[in-house]
Amino acid sequence: KKRYSMKYITQQYIFLLPAGAVRWRSSYRPAPLLTAAPARALIDEQISIKGRFLPPHCPVTVCARMHSEDDDLWEAFAHYNTNADGTVNLTKDHSVGGSYLGCEPMGLFWGLQPAPGAREGLRLRKKNVEIPYVVHMSLLEGHVSPGEGQSTELAAVTTERWYTAPGVKRIKIRQNGIVGTLFLPPGPGPFPAMLDLWGMGGALVEYRSALFASRGYASLSIAYIGHKELPGPQNRINVGASYFNSAFDLLRDHRQVCADRVGIIGLSFGVYLALRIATETGAKVRQKVQCLFLNLQLDQYIIEETLRAADKSQLFTRLSYPGAGHLIEPPYSPNSRISLWSVKPKKLITLWGGHLAPHAAAQEDAWKKILDFMENNLRR
Numbered sequence: 001k002k003r004y005s006m007k008y009i010t011q012q013y014i015f016l017l018p019a020g021a022v023r024w025r026s027s028y029r030p031a032p033l034l035t036a037a038p039a040r041a042l043i044d045e046q047i048s049i050k051g052r053f054l055p056p057h058c059p060v061t062v063c064a065r066m067h068s069e070d071d072d073l074w075e076a077f078a079h080y081n082t083n084a085d086g087t088v089n090l091t092k093d094h095s096v097g098g099s100y101l102g103c104e105p106m107g108l109f110w111g112l113q114p115a116p117g118a119r120e121g122l123r124l125r126k127k128n129v130e131i132p133y134v135v136h137m138s139l140l141e142g143h144v145s146p147g148e149g150q151s152t153e154l155a156a157v158t159t160e161r162w163y164t165a166p167g168v169k170r171i172k173i174r175q176n177g178i179v180g181t182l183f184l185p186p187g188p189g190p191f192p193a194m195l196d197l198w199g200m201g202g203a204l205v206e207y208r209s210a211l212f213a214s215r216g217y218a219s220l221s222i223a224y225i226g227h228k229e230l231p232g233p234q235n236r237i238n239v240g241a242s243y244f245n246s247a248f249d250l251l252r253d254h255r256q257v258c259a260d261r262v263g264i265i266g267l268s269f270g271v272y273l274a275l276r277i278a279t280e281t282g283a284k285v286r287q288k289v290q291c292l293f294l295n296l297q298l299d300q301y302i303i304e305e306t307l308r309a310a311d312k313s314q315l316f317t318r319l320s321y322p323g324a325g326h327l328i329e330p331p332y333s334p335n336s337r338i339s340l341w342s343v344k345p346k347k348l349i350t351l352w353g354g355h356l357a358p359h360a361a362a363q364e365d366a367w368k369k370i371l372d373f374m375e376n377n378l379r380r
């Protein structure tokens, strides 16, 4: 019975083809297609998004949706008009409305915002760096706002965004009182290295270190406040200066680390800590340490004076980004203008400032300069 039906289909096909071939070719159009390449990428890599097989000069909406690890929905969308050849290419085409305007190839990522009705004060941060963000993108008919009434989905695609490249090792550190995580690139090393310091928000923040390791640097993230394995109470810093110095020593003395190629990066209060480790006299290793300071709204005068006093003014490079907020993160992550700082003992919302597009541009530029700085000072 099966053989019979196959034969039947074949005969139908042969019968139809000569008669319809010419007309077929001229009126045939494949179904609309949305592509995102590469389908798996590191968080700081550009994704090329393109829609094809669409009618020429027609309005479409490209929409990105993603669930955070806390299961909050984040979304971004943009309105485009297809080109004469029925394509839309986010690398060169301009958005005329939605989460961002103009040519912004990565706007669907840095434009992600909590979906309407979300909890207040959300900040998008990766907790488990061993799994990716999975971003669902769809191509919708017309200029629409997703989630608002009916919209026809023409095509869809999914892309994975990783902080951790294949082969990167994640090692839990509980040694000399230090609570941290060490990331090592694939291979035996020894590697140039980074000590990664975050702000007073606390906990053990791993994603930037994972990304450094994905770029060929050993990187140690440490917690110094707000972590249950540190001495309490959790809302205060209860570790002394020696904690940071021994974290630095632990990293420098690791057998897979080049002892004379260790940098420090800090954000927010982490800048102050980096400054202290880099300038404190009496510590044995301060000569080869290299520092780049991303000056946010921190007191520039203090940074300059501290470095001058330690005779290290040459270490100071100031990058200024009007329109950017306080939280300069690896690129293509959305600016968090306002976020929930604490719920206990009382609810506290923090204003970080900045606007989406200039903040995104600042993150992209700063990240490039950080990687260049590391390349020039730690690898060469």
Ligand SMILES: *[C@@H]1O[C@H](CO)[C@@H](O)[C@H](O)[C@H]1NC(C)=O
Pocket: 048, 050, 089, 090, 091, 092
């Ligand atoms: C999209 O446009 C960019 C810039 O012009 C071009 O390099 C790229 O090849 C285009 N992508 C596709 C898939 O055509």
